[in-house]
Amino acid sequence: MPLQELLTQxxxxxxxxxxxxxxxxxxxxxxxxxxxxxLASVGVLWWDVRNHNQALPSMMKGVWTLVVLYSGPFGLAVYWYSGRTQISRDSLWRRGFRSTAHCYSGCGAGEVLGFALLAGLLALQSTSIVTAGTFALAYIFGYALTVGPLMQEGVGFREAMFDALYSETPSITIMEIAAIGTDLLIASQAHISGLLFWGALVFSLSVGFVFAFPINAVLVHFGVKEGMKNPAEMGQSQPKGQEQAAD
Structure with a gap:
């Protein structure tokens, strides 16, 4: 069956x-x-990070901020379940959520930039060009969040890039197929000045997260991805007065 016919169906x-x-x-x-x-969810996140989770690395504070900006209360719930130093125990599900959030923050930035620049500001009418460009930016931003930290740890660019390609490509691909496909399904003809353009973009990001989560959990389970470090281990050095049990 031709690809175009499949997409139409x-x-x-x-x-x-x-x-x-x-x-x-x-x-x-x-x-x-x-x-x-x-806005309320971001406020709660920043309050909690400042008062109870300063031990989180700066990169993860940025990751969680983007996740909550993209997905509001849903993103905050993911942070509360898997990203705080107060989690009672780690698990595959929590590691999967953290891994997905890390991927989501970068890919989401690439998707927002892609649609806003290509379909919005440049007003390109070709769906294939907008889709390809947005995919490319999502991959670039997603890989960068893996390659950058690895190189800061002393890993060479070639090795870091190979690691990113190997570990991140499956989840990025599924995430962007779901997210970009959802956006095009709902708002392919929307203009950047229209509310539907931004509403569909926001909704599509969360759809991408949902589809990518099981892929990341499987990759973490089989050791393809290490998963982000257990935040509870980062909080062990905090004063007892700042520790809270949360599950």
Missing amino acids: IEHALAPVRHVMKPILSDPLVMGIWALFV
Whole structure:
């Protein structure tokens, strides 16, 4: 079956999703309430990091900030479950969530930049060019978050790049197929000045996270990815007064 025919069939099958989500994601009241939830979630995150989780590395503080900016209360819940130094015990699920969040922060930045620049500011009409460009930026940003820290630890560029390609490509690919596909399904004709453009972009990011999580959990389970360090180990040196049990 030709690829174009397959994509057309998928689009027709998911048409009910588009009909439901378009009016929701273009509703000023709904998106305004969502924006307030996001701001409140970021405020809670920063309060918690400042008062209880200063031990987290600067990179992870940035990762969690982006995750919560992209996904609001959902991102905050992921942080609370898997990213705080107060977690009672680590697990495959928590490691999978942290690994997905790390990938998500970089790929999300690439996706936002790709759609905003190519489909928005440059107003490119070719869906294939916008899609390819956004995919490329998502891969670049996603790989950079792995290559950069490895090189800071003294790993050579070639080895760091090979490690990123080997460990990150499956999850980035699944994440972006889901995210970009969702965005195009809902708002392929939306303009950057329209609320639907941004609403669909935000929604698509969270869809990408959901699809990428099981892939990351499997990769962590089989040792393809190490998973991010257990934050509880970072918090062991904190004063007892700052420690809280959380599960």
